[in-house]
Amino acid sequence: xxxxxxxxxxxxxxxxxxxxxxxxxxxxxxxxxxxxxxxxxxxxxxxxxxxxxxxxxxxxxxxxxxxxxxxxxxxxxxxxxxxxxxxxxxxxxxxxxxxxxxxxxxxxxxxxxxxxxxxxxxxxxxxxxxxxxxxxxxxxxxxxxx
Amino acid sequence: xxxxxxxxxxxxxxxxxxxxxxxxxxxxxxxxxxxxxxxxxxxxxxxxxxxxxxxxxxxxxxxxxxxxxxxxxxxxxxxxxxxxxxxxxxxxxxxxxxxxxxxxxxxxxxxxxxxxxxxxxxxxxxxxxxxxxxxxxxxxxxxxxx
Numbered sequence: 037x038x039x040x041x042x043x044x045x046x047x048x049x050x051x052x053x054x055x056x057x058x059x060x061x062x063x064x065x066x067x068x069x070x071x072x073x074x075x076x077x078x079x080x081x082x083x084x085x086x087x088x089x090x091x092x093x094x095x096x097x098x099x100x101x102x103x104x105x106x107x108x109x110x111x112x113x114x115x116x117x118x119x120x121x122x123x124x125x126x127x128x129x130x131x132x133x134x135x136x137x138x139x140x141x142x143x144x145x146x147x148x149x150x151x152x153x154x155x156x157x158x159x160x161x162x163x164x165x166x167x168x169x170x171x172x173x174x175x176x177x178x179x180x181x182x
Numbered sequence: 183x184x185x186x187x188x189x190x191x192x193x194x195x196x197x198x199x200x201x202x203x204x205x206x207x208x209x210x211x212x213x214x215x216x217x218x219x220x221x222x223x224x225x226x227x228x229x230x231x232x233x234x235x236x237x238x239x240x241x242x243x244x245x246x247x248x249x250x251x252x253x254x255x256x257x258x259x260x261x262x263x264x265x266x267x268x269x270x271x272x273x274x275x276x277x278x279x280x281x282x283x284x285x286x287x288x289x290x291x292x293x294x295x296x297x298x299x300x301x302x303x304x305x306x307x308x309x310x311x312x313x314x315x316x317x318x319x320x321x322x323x324x325x326x327x328x
Contacts, residue, residue: 067241101216
């Protein structure tokens with residue numbers, strides 16, 4: 037698979053949008069098993085120091101995964117993909133998070149460096165970082181025999 | 183909040199376990215809106231180059247969030263937490279992923295560096311990395327007035 041050509045420096049990735057709702061957070065609690073009250077107890081969280089429920093940390097990262105997938109034209113992350121992320125603000129029900137990402141450089145080794153932010157409706161980055169994605173000689177990892 | 187005392191170098195974080203199932207992956211598809219066939223089309227994925235469905239990238243990262251939360255004794259990530267992760271193998275239904283993490287060092291600034299791997303039932307790291315967590319003078323971010 038050869039994607040370097042479509043991931044030249046300066047390319048802007050698709051502006052993937054994720055609307056965060058309490059229903060989404062509740063569903064994610066079921067997925068993860070993390071039912072901490074700060075995520076799922078709407079009334080309790082409103083009366084706590086947090087002032088309302090907050091999304092699990094994985095949720096606002098999701099637009100990045102979808103943006104990478106679209107840019108790479110493959111559904112999975114290439115093996116050895118590296119993601120570096122810094123959390124800047126919590127995400128809450130009602131937030132509308134979108135991805136802002138662009139290719140910084142494409143190395144001669146086929147590694148593509150991408151800078152990204154996940155930004156809320158108030159133009160505040162809730163998280164930001166960089167990723168390094170191998171795009172040459174990547175293979176799909178077959179299921180191992182069981 | 184002051185957690186440095188309980189996060190001394192060498193401390194091993196709780197071995198959080200996550201059992202990945204197709205039901206979990208389907209639920210995560212609903213949360214994220216990412217219904218790519220490689221995640222949810224069991225028959226199609228089995229006949230594809232992937233040899234079966236694979237979990238969305240966020241899912242095998244979840245044990246880290248829960249392990250950090252338990253170690254820090256707070257439900258959210260402190261603001262400015264940094265996570266660096268490298269994906270090593272895909273995760274699949276039937277996989278049992280556990281967290282292996284330990285504190286590398288605690289800086290005089292209260293930043294705690296933690297090395298982690300999420301490891302499957304075959305003792306293969308599906309992802310690994312480091313995080314840097316501020317533990318001093320951390321505050322909860324109040325909900326902003328709307």
